[in-house]
Amino acid sequence: MDFSYPADVEAFRTEVQEFLTEHVTDAVLEEVDTGTVHSDDLHKAMAAKGWLSGAVPTELGGGGMSPLKMSVLIEELQLFRAPIDAMGVAIGMASIILELGNDFLKGEVVPRLLSGDALGAFGYSEPESGSDVAAAQTKAVRDGDEWVINGQKMWTTMAHVADYVILLTRTNPDVPKHKGLTFFIVPLDSPGIEIQPVWTMGYERSNATFYDEVRLDDKWRLGDVDGGWNVMKTALKFERGIAGGQFYSPPLIDATIDWATDAPAPDGGAMIDDPGLRESLVRAMIDVEVCRCFAQKTAYLADTGAPFGVEGSMTKLFASETFKKHSHWFMDAMGPDGLVKRVEGDGPHVAFVEETFRHAPVTTIYGGTSEINRNMVAEAHLGLPRARR
Ligand SMILES: Cc1cc2nc3c(=O)[nH]c(=O)nc-3n(C[C@H](O)[C@H](O)[C@H](O)COP(=O)(O)OP(=O)(O)OC[C@H]3O[C@@H](n4cnc5c(N)ncnc54)[C@H](O)[C@@H]3O)c2cc1C
Missing domain, CATH: 2.40.110.10 (Butyryl-CoA Dehydrogenase, subunit A, domain 2)
Structure with missing residues (x-):
């Protein structure tokens, strides 16, 4: 397996990074404080960029963005912590309608979803x-x-x-x-x-x-x-196609490093020099690399037209379970600092570890629970007998 991306995919990554640097502002991140993981401005800007219609398969009239580009797009969106709950639904719903819907739904609903006018x-x-x-x-x-x-x-x-x-x-x-x-x-x-x-x-x-x-x-x-x-x-076919990369942990690792750089260690110096914390950080970074390999393999299989359902399950399972584990490690490392909650007026980066600790468990539930994904891996990859339903 070749771990490098083709030049056009790397160029696309640069384009995505430039776009997100401009559009994922602190104001956009603060919109998530409402509890709704969505920003109308960002969603519409992505639609205008052609990334919603671009993700719909060519045979259905979309741009047919390759799975490799799609996985790079999702990876960068996650690394920038972009609020994108509406994106997957728009692409998924439009693709399902285009494949199975009648002319009325194709004419009435799809253009509104892909332009970002409707959610x-x-x-x-x-x-x-x-x-x-x-x-x-x-x-x-x-x-x-x-x-x-x-x-x-x-x-x-x-x-x-x-x-x-x-x-x-x-x-x-x-x-x-x-x-x-x-x-x-x-x-x-x-x-x-x-x-x-x-x-x-x-x-x-x-x-x-x-x-x-x-x-x-x-x-x-x-x-x-x-x-x-x-x-x-x-619907599940499109959902798995969209759920390319799963990079939950990197912003948590960054936030912990930010904290540790200034936080005093009990025996002098800064927490960033604490051997226990350094080991946890490195182990988390290794988990992220494993995650990247899973996600890359899933995207590579999809790109070559091979089935990728079970690899999608492995990626989601590993990414969400390690994310939950990392959030426990870093909350523990922070001690009382980890309990500090954001108060009104604080920027979106404050108390990120505490918020992540409360959010991480849900990633092991939505989009298919860990147990269901383990069943998929056991049956489809390990060849174990079918689980009793
Ligand atoms: C924040 C959030 C957002 C969500 N958003 C949406 C949404 O937009 N639209 C939507 O339709 N749904 C959504 N869901 C629902 C989500 O898909 C379900 O919660 C999930 O599929 C689990 O279903 P359940 O909650 O009914 O739990 P159950 O299916 O009742 O599972 C309970 C427990 O039993 C385990 N279990 C169940 N079956 C098996 C089995 N066969 N083998 C082994 N263990 C098993 C599960 O893993 C879990 O631990 C969301 C959920 C959450 C928490």
Whole structure:
């Protein structure tokens, strides 16, 4: 395997770095204080750069950005701590509609998503179904040319600022669970939708969304009636493609080094000279390099057209679990300093380690939990027997 990137990918990295240096300002980072990991200005600037439409596959009418460039883009966005919750949803939702949607959805929704004028949200999880997403109970019942939707979704992140949700519903309760599902694109200003905030311990805002007799014309249906599982598989394919690199830890390592450079050590000198902390920092840096190798291999496989699902699981699993571990190490190393919370008026870099400590666990849950990813690796890579469901 060649670990270097082709010249055009490196040139793209430089372009991304220049763009992010200009656009990820302290004001943009401070927008995350609202709990919503999104900045309208940054999102629209990325759309104007052509990176949203560029990420949609060529055969669907997009720019067909290569997986290598995509992984470099995600890596740099993460290294700059750019708030980009809306990006993956826009690219994913537009790609799914372009592959499986009708002409109405292609004309009405896709251009708005890819220009950054409209935002989307994923409405898969429910209070009783997350990992087992096919067990969704939110009901859609046909009434002439319309559908009537009733139910509740959980963790509909971005719903409070989004225009559309891609909603997984049950249209047939009398067949095996994977066979009775149907997807809709639902305008979030439809009568009967209520959105309530749900806060994580990392102060991120997600939502519980309630659907009470929500009426939708059939033109908002995405894919075949009871064919929702095919749509789900397409959605996961695009989600894995977008989730290229996973570089959670580098900003945490940088913040710890910043702190340690000035913090006094108990026996004199600065904490940066403490052998225990130095070892933790180096081990964390090694983990980041391992992560980079996983992410590079995933992108390389995708670039050559090979299956990359299990490598995507390995990358996400390793990156999120080591991130959580690093956040514990550095909180411990900081002692009482690690408990200092940001107060109003502080810049976004203050108390970053404390905030990361509260945020890191959630990265092992969303986008597929560590246990589910371990199952994938055990079955698809190690050839172990299928886990009992
Ligand atoms: C902050 C946040 C944002 C999110 N955003 C969205 C969003 O925008 N849209 C959306 O639809 N969803 C979203 N989710 C939901 C997320 O995808 C689910 O939380 C996740 O898939 C786990 O589902 P669950 O919470 O129902 O837990 P469960 O599936 O009930 O799992 C509970 C525990 O059991 C384990 N487990 C479950 N099944 C197995 C198995 N087969 N083998 C071994 N262990 C298993 C899990 O790993 C976990 O530890 C978000 C979640 C969070 C926390």
